[in-house]
Amino acid sequence: MRLVFAGTPAPAVPSLERLAASGHEIVGVVTRPDAPLGRKRVLTPSPVAAAAAGLGLPVVKAARLDSDATAEITALEPDLGVIVAYGGLVRQPLLSAPRHGWINLHFSLLPAWRGAAPVQHSIIAGDAELGAAVFQLVPELDAGDVFAEFRRPAGTATAGEALERLAVDGAGLLAEVVDAIGAGTAVARPQEGEPSFAPKLAIEDGRLDWTKDAHEVLARYRGTTPEPGAWTTLAGERLKVLEAREADPMDASGREAAGPLAPGEVRPERRRVLVGTASDAVELVRVQPAGRAAMNAADWGRGLGGVVRFDA
Structure with a gap:
């Protein structure tokens, strides 16, 4: 043809x-x-x-x-x-x-x-x-x-x-x-079931809501990566979340991580950064602060000076 x-x-x-x-x-x-x-x-x-x-x-x-x-x-x-x-x-x-x-x-x-x-x-x-x-x-x-x-x-x-x-x-x-x-052998069938719709995503669709459970947070991160991009804010400054995953309950030394985190609470550890959700913690792996290059989240976390909280 x-x-x-x-x-x-x-x-x-x-x-x-x-x-x-x-x-x-x-x-x-x-x-x-x-x-x-x-x-x-x-x-x-x-x-x-x-x-x-x-x-x-x-x-x-x-x-x-x-x-x-x-x-x-x-x-x-x-x-x-x-x-x-x-x-x-x-x-x-x-x-x-x-x-x-x-x-x-x-x-x-x-x-x-x-x-x-x-x-x-x-x-x-x-x-x-x-x-x-x-x-x-x-x-x-x-x-x-x-x-x-x-x-x-x-x-x-x-x-x-x-x-x-x-x-x-x-x-x-x-x-x-x-x-x-x-x-001449093709056969098509009518669609069955109730349709759902998927309009083009806007930048706002990439905002992570830390009051949701970890599965929902990670689903939104995955669904908006690489476009339009997942992000959150800290003290009004946007932080792009380039890579995130479910947090291992053990830290890099094989010890159980410290106590639970409140939703949006950010805890830098020696080799990783954890963020609280409505359920389990999420680990940030790579991030990009506003006006800066992409970096390992652990390197970014060392500059925080301790536990902070993402904006609501």
């Missing part, structure tokens, strides 16, 4: 590469325009644009799929549109332009977590399983019939780590569905 592929960030790249190595022809790659990155705000192609260039594939850069983009894509006469995290909506008449319409690789177990940040919301909610689904794109958000899905234990991965793994496994699932559509 003649495929048009739409995607922008790094998690879409494994799918593009997998389809480029298949027996299908990618007649165009649609991605969002170059964006300013870094302190110098240098215009940089999206990861998908860079991958497409390396594969020698024609690229259409569009901030949204308007009439101009629709005309350009339709002129390619695709049999199937494939979208993975493009960052924009496909509306009519583009939705019906390919002979087989569009399919979408989405990183959740639909109808759970429809929207822009499914992995993040799933981890924050404490779901035991993560997964991905390939479904038929329809006008309603992430509501089309599902061709295939897979499930994986959530474990203790951050959103970034989980998404990287799901992207690789999802590429294989997507390729299987594309092959089945081409062969």
